[in-house]
Amino acid sequence: MTPSLTALLCLASDVLPGTLPKPTIWAEPGSVIPWGSPVTIWCQGTLGVREFYLNKEGSSAPWYRQPSLEPGDKGKFSISYMTQSYAGRYNCYYHSPTGRLQSSGPLELVMTGAHRKPTLSALPSPVVTSGGNVTLQCGSWEGLDRFILTKEGEPKSSWTLDAQRDPLGRTQALLPVGHVTPSHRWMFRCHGFYRNTPQVWSAPSDPLELLVSGVSAKPSLLTPQGPVVASGQSLTLQCRSDVGYDRFALSQEGRQALPQRPGQQPQAGLSQADFPLGPVTNTLAGRYRCYGGHNLSSEWSAPSDPLDILVAGRFPDTPSLSVQPGPVVASGENVTLLCQSRNTRETFLLSKEGAARPPPRLRSKYQGGHFQAEFSMSPVTSAHNGTYRCYSSLSSHPYLLSHASAPLELTVSGEGPQPCPLCVPVVSSEGVTDILSPSQNMSDFLASHPQDYTVENLIQMGMAGSVLLGPGILLFQAQHGHGGAQDAARS
Numbered sequence: 001m002t003p004s005l006t007a008l009l010c011l012a013s014d015v016l017p018g019t020l021p022k023p024t025i026w027a028e029p030g031s032v033i034p035w036g037s038p039v040t041i042w043c044q045g046t047l048g049v050r051e052f053y054l055n056k057e058g059s060s061a062p063w064y065r066q067p068s069l070e071p072g073d074k075g076k077f078s079i080s081y082m083t084q085s086y087a088g089r090y091n092c093y094y095h096s097p098t099g100r101l102q103s104s105g106p107l108e109l110v111m112t113g114a115h116r117k118p119t120l121s122a123l124p125s126p127v128v129t130s131g132g133n134v135t136l137q138c139g140s141w142e143g144l145d146r147f148i149l150t151k152e153g154e155p156k157s158s159w160t161l162d163a164q165r166d167p168l169g170r171t172q173a174l175l176p177v178g179h180v181t182p183s184h185r186w187m188f189r190c191h192g193f194y195r196n197t198p199q200v201w202s203a204p205s206d207p208l209e210l211l212v213s214g215v216s217a218k219p220s221l222l223t224p225q226g227p228v229v230a231s232g233q234s235l236t237l238q239c240r241s242d243v244g245y246d247r248f249a250l251s252q253e254g255r256q257a258l259p260q261r262p263g264q265q266p267q268a269g270l271s272q273a274d275f276p277l278g279p280v281t282n283t284l285a286g287r288y289r290c291y292g293g294h295n296l297s298s299e300w301s302a303p304s305d306p307l308d309i310l311v312a313g314r315f316p317d318t319p320s321l322s323v324q325p326g327p328v329v330a331s332g333e334n335v336t337l338l339c340q341s342r343n344t345r346e347t348f349l350l351s352k353e354g355a356a357r358p359p360p361r362l363r364s365k366y367q368g369g370h371f372q373a374e375f376s377m378s379p380v381t382s383a384h385n386g387t388y389r390c391y392s393s394l395s396s397h398p399y400l401l402s403h404a405s406a407p408l409e410l411t412v413s414g415e416g417p418q419p420c421p422l423c424v425p426v427v428s429s430e431g432v433t434d435i436l437s438p439s440q441n442m443s444d445f446l447a448s449h450p451q452d453y454t455v456e457n458l459i460q461m462g463m464a465g466s467v468l469l470g471p472g473i474l475l476f477q478a479q480h481g482h483g484g485a486q487d488a489a490r491s
Helices: 440-449 455-490
Strands: 006-011 022-030 031-036 037-044 053-056 067-071 076-080 088-095 099-105 105-110 119-123 125-131 133-139 146-152 159-160 170-181 187-193 211-213 220-222 227-228 234-241 249-251 260-262 264-267 270-277 286-291 307-315 318-323 335-341 346-350 360-361 364-367 372-378 384-394 398-403 406-411 426-427 435-436
Touching: 022 088, 022 105, 037 088, 037 105, 119 187, 125 133, 133 146, 133 187, 146 170, 159 170, 220 286, 234 249, 234 286, 234 307, 249 270, 260 270, 264 372, 307 384, 318 384, 318 406, 335 346, 335 406, 346 372, 360 372
Parallel strands: 006 067, 031 105, 125 211, 227 307, 307 398
Antiparallel strands: 006 076, 022 037, 037 076, 053 088, 088 099, 088 105, 119 133, 133 170, 146 159, 146 187, 220 234, 234 270, 249 260, 249 286, 264 270, 286 307, 318 335, 335 372, 346 360, 346 384, 364 372, 384 398, 384 406, 426 435
């Protein structure tokens, strides 16, 4: 197969005496060319050379064309469309006036895109403390047995790594990188290839940049939607600081991506950046941190405190939530919220509507046919007023939650409705808590609450009626007993 090379071979009118230097060879725009792109190979000698020759290792004859009429000291060999057949090792040469061959050094011309791109990751994380160590891992499912790992920017470096095959059939190679400092950027890519075609590479991996964290003041990470979100809900995380950072980066534990955003200044002394993550899916569940940085430095700040994003509704389970001694309590009392599920669940979470702090999580216990957890609040204050919900989860997926329990409103005396000492909490079969007060007739209460109350709740209401009726009977007896004594005295 004869490649369609076009050569411009430069002439000189006179040949310089003496020994001519070796020519140099290079490729433009570079020696690593994507499939289908053009490339030019240049060969440069000295004035006086009448003809340049280009040779590809493994070819039976040199590739050359008739010389042009333009004088100079370069030969130009153009490839308009890079394919696998052009990949290989080249050198160029010319003959001196004495007939001696002057040959350049080798040029490796590589074609990329012959195989699917490998993956590139940093272990344990692409976030590295200044001066720390990290291991880079390049892997492929195509059985590629060697990898080229390249560090971009200055100083530019590359490593050729032998691959190992794991039990699942994936090939991968590891490169330990030590003493990572913010003195320059740490941007990497990797390619894979087979040993028998070392100049035919895969497409490049996605770029991987190491984020070098330092000791400058940590920013804050929050979300307007709260830590518990529903699938499909739009989610935005906000990183902010009073340091005045020019840019911010967001990391998710276990993920390699480190999205960056320029800092905005909504007010003097405050900088922030929003990270819109789009509609919520399972992959967005996890632990996040953010970092601040300045444009003139490769060093980032200390990490923010972690923010857990919990995705609800991912398990077909709806736990129940109840409260003891009741939903209306006095300040200073001890309150216990009980979350229960009939399904096997390892942990339960208790969420308070509008709370900024992450919801507490407790390991479940099996008792009375239920998996349950007791969340104690002792003693309660007006700060405990609010609406609560609980969720169940599995330890294998700690950031994916069940459906929410029915909401439970907790009222602590001192704020909001005043407590009613004789009111009795009644929970419907739908989990809605209502209050039966002394002034309400039982039939009026049921008429105004047309829910399907369970037998257990009707019994509770009956007992409540008995409790409320008791003081009335005693009062009636006291009044009539006193009147009977007066009549007896008159007689």
